[in-house]
Amino acid sequence: MANDMFTPGVVAGRLDAEAIAENFSDLHGQYDPHEAAVAADRCYFCHDAPCITACPTDIDIPLFIRQIATGTPEAAAKTIFDSNILGGMCARVCPTETLCEEACVREAAEGKPVEIGRLQRHATDTVMRAGLHPFERATDTGKKVAVVGAGPAGLACAHRLAMKGHSVDVYDAKPKGGGLNEYGIAAYKAVNDFAQSEVDWLLKIGGITMHYDTKLGETLDLAALQDSHDAVFLGMGLGGVNALPVQGGDDGKVMNAVDFIAGLRQSKDKTDIEVGRRVVVIGGGMTAVDAAVQAKLLGAEQVTMAYRRGKDGMSASEYEQELATSKGVRILYNAAPEAITDAGVEFAYTETVNGELRMTGETQQIEADMVLRAIGQTLSDAPGGLALERGKIKVDDAGATSVPGIWAGGDCATGGNDLTVTAVAEGRDAAENMHKSLMGEG
Amino acid sequence: MADLRSEFTGVKSPNPFWLASAPPTDKEYNVRRAFEAGWGGVVWKTLGFDPHIVNVSGPRYGAIWGADRRLLGLNNIELITDRPLEVNLREIKQVKRDYPDRAMIVSLMVPCEEEPWKKILPLVEETGADAVELNFGCPHGMSERGMGAAVGQVPDYIEMVTRWCKQHTRMPVIVKLTPNITDIRYPARAAQAGGADAVSLINTVSSITSVNLDSFSPEPSIDGKGSHGGYCGPAVKPIALNMVADIARDAETANLPISGIGGVTTWRDAAEFLALGAGNVQVCTAAMTYGFKIVQEMISGLSQYLDEKEMSLDDLIGRATPNVTDWQYLNLNYVTKAKIDQDACIKCGRCYAACEDTSHQAISMSADRVFEVIDEECVACNLCVNVCPVEDCITMVEMEPGEVDPRTGKVVEEEYANWTTHPNNPSAQAAE
Ligand SMILES: Cc1cc2nc3c(=O)[nH]c(=O)nc-3n(C[C@H](O)[C@H](O)[C@H](O)COP(=O)(O)OP(=O)(O)OC[C@H]3O[C@@H](n4cnc5c(N)ncnc54)[C@H](O)[C@@H]3O)c2cc1C
Numbered sequence: 001m002a003n004d005m006f007t008p009g010v011v012a013g014r015l016d017a018e019a020i021a022e023n024f025s026d027l028h029g030q031y032d033p034h035e036a037a038v039a040a041d042r043c044y045f046c047h048d049a050p051c052i053t054a055c056p057t058d059i060d061i062p063l064f065i066r067q068i069a070t071g072t073p074e075a076a077a078k079t080i081f082d083s084n085i086l087g088g089m090c091a092r093v094c095p096t097e098t099l100c101e102e103a104c105v106r107e108a109a110e111g112k113p114v115e116i117g118r119l120q121r122h123a124t125d126t127v128m129r130a131g132l133h134p135f136e137r138a139t140d141t142g143k144k145v146a147v148v149g150a151g152p153a154g155l156a157c158a159h160r161l162a163m164k165g166h167s168v169d170v171y172d173a174k175p176k177g178g179g180l181n182e183y184g185i186a187a188y189k190a191v192n193d194f195a196q197s198e199v200d201w202l203l204k205i206g207g208i209t210m211h212y213d214t215k216l217g218e219t220l221d222l223a224a225l226q227d228s229h230d231a232v233f234l235g236m237g238l239g240g241v242n243a244l245p246v247q248g249g250d251d252g253k254v255m256n257a258v259d260f261i262a263g264l265r266q267s268k269d270k271t272d273i274e275v276g277r278r279v280v281v282i283g284g285g286m287t288a289v290d291a292a293v294q295a296k297l298l299g300a301e302q303v304t305m306a307y308r309r310g311k312d313g314m315s316a317s318e319y320e321q322e323l324a325t326s327k328g329v330r331i332l333y334n335a336a337p338e339a340i341t342d343a344g345v346e347f348a349y350t351e352t353v354n355g356e357l358r359m360t361g362e363t364q365q366i367e368a369d370m371v372l373r374a375i376g377q378t379l380s381d382a383p384g385g386l387a388l389e390r391g392k393i394k395v396d397d398a399g400a401t402s403v404p405g406i407w408a409g410g411d412c413a414t415g416g417n418d419l420t421v422t423a424v425a426e427g428r429d430a431a432e433n434m435h436k437s438l439m440g441e442g
Numbered sequence: 443m444a445d446l447r448s449e450f451t452g453v454k455s456p457n458p459f460w461l462a463s464a465p466p467t468d469k470e471y472n473v474r475r476a477f478e479a480g481w482g483g484v485v486w487k488t489l490g491f492d493p494h495i496v497n498v499s500g501p502r503y504g505a506i507w508g509a510d511r512r513l514l515g516l517n518n519i520e521l522i523t524d525r526p527l528e529v530n531l532r533e534i535k536q537v538k539r540d541y542p543d544r545a546m547i548v549s550l551m552v553p554c555e556e557e558p559w560k561k562i563l564p565l566v567e568e569t570g571a572d573a574v575e576l577n578f579g580c581p582h583g584m585s586e587r588g589m590g591a592a593v594g595q596v597p598d599y600i601e602m603v604t605r606w607c608k609q610h611t612r613m614p615v616i617v618k619l620t621p622n623i624t625d626i627r628y629p630a631r632a633a634q635a636g637g638a639d640a641v642s643l644i645n646t647v648s649s650i651t652s653v654n655l656d657s658f659s660p661e662p663s664i665d666g667k668g669s670h671g672g673y674c675g676p677a678v679k680p681i682a683l684n685m686v687a688d689i690a691r692d693a694e695t696a697n698l699p700i701s702g703i704g705g706v707t708t709w710r711d712a713a714e715f716l717a718l719g720a721g722n723v724q725v726c727t728a729a730m731t732y733g734f735k736i737v738q739e740m741i742s743g744l745s746q747y748l749d750e751k752e753m754s755l756d757d758l759i760g761r762a763t764p765n766v767t768d769w770q771y772l773n774l775n776y777v778t779k780a781k782i783d784q785d786a787c788i789k790c791g792r793c794y795a796a797c798e799d800t801s802h803q804a805i806s807m808s809a810d811r812v813f814e815v816i817d818e819e820c821v822a823c824n825l826c827v828n829v830c831p832v833e834d835c836i837t838m839v840e841m842e843p844g845e846v847d848p849r850t851g852k853v854v855e856e857e858y859a860n861w862t863t864h865p866n867n868p869s870a871q872a873a874e
């Protein structure tokens with residue numbers, strides 16, 4: 001092997017294909033039937049269950065778990081998909097420790113919640129593996145809807161609309177569907193090309209036409225879409241990345257974490273993905289964790305994730321932070337980047353006093369030949385004419401924008417929390433509202 | 443989605459899941475919410491004449507739990523409705539009017555004389571209810587007053603009261619039976635003789651669930667004393683299934699519709715009652731444990747099962763009845779052996795303890811905790827299967843005809859042969 005952990009600079013192939021495949025295998029394996037039965041048995045079938053309230057898509061969790069417990073995972077899957085058509089992906093990527101499982105009463109009782117996410121995966125996998133799609137399209141309404149963006153928001157919206165009998169055109173700038181499910185989510189959370197099989201499975205509803213490599217603002221124009229369709233949904237996510245406001249922030253060794261991950265997600269065996277010997281990731285969210293962990297899994301010798309506030313301020317959950325450290329990532333808290341130098345990154349230590357971030361005067365140099373920036377994404381190319389709020393497309397509770405006939409949801413719109421499951425909920429709810437409006441009920 | 447619409451002794455309901463006469467069906471508020479949740483019908487909490495009875499104001503229930511405090515058996519000392527007759531009748535009428543597609547059955551218990559029955563039946567008829575159910579089952583309290591199980595334990599009384607009811611109403615009459623008897627076929631035959639349109643069973647089993655070892659009172663304790671109660675819930679299902687099957691396969695009552703009750707908790711339990719010959723099921727404890735919403739799982743589960751089996755609801759009803767037989771007709775040439783799936787085994791050793799200490803010493807244990815069945819010793823009793831904590835880890839594998847059973851050294855015969863012709867049977871008839 002030509003390269004290894006210690007090869008200086010930024011190179012590919014620090015580990016061989018086999019080691020990488022092992023590193024990037026499924027984070028939480030599938031349950032076998034016995035494990036599923038034992039896990040399902042723990043659910044108390046709570047009344048007005050707190051786990052449901054904590055799920056952004058309101059999946060009827062006690063019901064689906066009872067359906068698993070009584071030997072009908074297919075019915076369980078139907079219960080899940082009724083609320084969340086991307087229940088398969090959500091079972092893999094939801095930070096359950098801050099959503100349903102945090103709310104589970106058995107977390108309060110024993111500090112050990114019912115494993116809702118894995119049970120959800122058990123049910124949805126059963127149905128998807130069998131190629132069953134338990135929904136039928138209603139009779140054609142003759143209405144046409146355009147959906148921009150084939151991410152979780154766009155797909156959930158398209159499916160709900162198609163189910164109600166509308167004809168849906170989905171446009172996406174990328175050559176594949178799935179949005180960040182395909183280009184962003186950590187590879188070990190969605191193994192075996194799950195994102196694409198999920199898109200294919202979702203399209204079985206019929207009535208949805210996909211138009212890839214078609215970008216709004218380039219080959220596609222919003223006014224034209226409004227003319228050709230009865231309603232438009234925008235689910236274009238956040239295409240831009242926040243710049244690093246520091247000296248040397250555009251240095252050649254600085255790369256967007258999302259680009260690094262996208263490259264990695266599209267690579268066949270990841271032996272062609274270049275990674276530094278010493279990597280510094282700047283940021284404290286899920287993207288930072290994913291970039292850091294995956295850099296480590298590719299064979300980087302040292303990976304440091306630096307966040308300018310303390311542990312509690314980090315948007316990556318405790319579980320995610322533990323995942324990172326268990327993979328050998330070092331997390332540096334209270335360290336704000338000051339400059340990117342030839343040697344690496346200079347940090348100034350911070351402290352938070354009365355809610356304000358202050359420099360302590362102490363500094364730290366960390367060697368790096370690769371710096372990944374993960375300090376948030378922005379809406380880069382919002383179509384003109386729509387009211388924005390804090391940089392996102394302004395929508396009401398039903399997902400309607402300031403322009404009649406145009407709805408929006410997911411990361412590009414106000415109100416969410418940048419999670420896959422929230423994007424699904426918003427896409428679904430917007431579709432319901434669009435349907436009402438299309439049928440003259442709203 | 444399979445078609446779950448059900449018709450039971452002429453009464454239609456959107457599915458075969460009814461709530462049994464008990465607290466879940468005690469009043470309008472409950473029944474409306476039950477219907478909203480999806481229940482196909484209800485049997486209203488048993489009515490009686492005013493002055494209405496009173497309940498204790500201390501605990502009414504005792505219970506038995508499994509691991510994780512899963513409620514397995516519930517015992518109660520509640521009596522029939524403790525609300526005025528007129529209030530119940532008014533509510534029944536209102537609910538039936540608002541939910542015409544759901545089955546509305548009214549449970550009744552009045553003294554064992556013709557007049558009271560003659561008097562109450564027209565009042566019920568006037569509500570628009572679909573049928574009445576005669577509560578001959580309640581084993582506590584009411585039986586001390588000559589009602590409930592006190593009637594249900596005497597077949598002649600059952601027949602007599604049923605006949606009165608058939609005379610004084612055009613509504614279908616369902617007779618609810620008590621399990622607190624020796625042979626369920628006698629009360630069922632008596633109900634049929636009296637003209638009953640159907641029977642429902644079981645009501646609760648007389649029981650004491652536990653004794654407080656500090657106060658020495660049975661539970662539930664009312665000021666230091668306890669009274670026997672009625673037992674229900676998952677624990678009584680096997681008793682109920684057997685009684686349903688007994689009636690379904692009795693030549694005299696084979697055509698008598700049966701509403702199956704007792705421990706129905708999941709769609710599977712319901713399907714089992716139906717397969718043994720029940721035309722529908724009634725549920726009490728499961729709803730009292732988990733709320734009305736469980737009916738959703740029953741509906742989706744039964745529907746999926748029927749779809750998978752490509753059966754209709756009617757195909758399922760009674761499907762297992764012909765397979766219930768007497769011991770003497772079981773095939774003695776059917777030979778199985780336990781088999782342990784070594785990949786599934788977690789090496790707990792429970793099968794070994796059970797077989798070694800209490801059965802046939804047919805499981806071996808190696809120094810490194812490998813457990814294997816010794817075919818030479820295994821009598822196929824199934825105990826290991828039942829004590830193993832891992833489902834399907836131990837299975838019973840049928841031996842093929844022609845193979846030699848290493849335990850008996852005999853060749854497994856293809857032909858069916860039962861006890862009636864067995865050489866060890868002193869009264870065996872010679873096989874022709
Ligand atoms: C690295 C990373 C890891 C993450 N990990 C998790 C996780 O583990 N769990 C979790 O719940 N969430 C995670 N998230 C967040 C989650 O992925 C997003 O919240 C979610 O994908 C948002 O869905 P969306 O449909 O709004 O947008 P996206 O998924 O971003 O989809 C938008 C789609 O629109 C297309 N598009 C954009 N502009 C145009 C245009 N002009 N014309 C046509 N098409 C366009 C894009 O190509 C894309 O396909 C992660 C995000 C990142 C970046």
Ligand SMILES: Cc1cc2nc3c(=O)[nH]c(=O)nc-3n(C[C@H](O)[C@H](O)[C@H](O)COP(=O)(O)O)c2cc1C
Nearest residue numbers: 462463464488518577645674675704705725726727
């Ligand atoms: C608290 C309680 C009260 C009951 N009251 C009545 C009643 O008034 N009339 C009646 O026919 N059965 C009554 N039952 C019996 C139930 O209808 C049912 O037959 C029995 O509980 C078995 O079903 P299960 O195992 O689903 O609970 C009562 C049961 C309970 C638990």
Ligand code: SF4
Nearest residue numbers: 043044046051104105
């Ligand atoms: S909170 Fe936990 S125990 Fe209660 S219904 Fe939800 S998963 Fe089950």
Ligand code: SF4
Nearest residue numbers: 499500501502503730
């Ligand atoms: S269940 Fe309700 S009525 Fe019964 S003891 Fe508890 S609080 Fe009181």
Ligand code: SF4
Nearest residue numbers: 787788790791793830
């Ligand atoms: S009881 Fe089951 S799991 Fe335990 S040792 Fe026996 S076969 Fe294995």
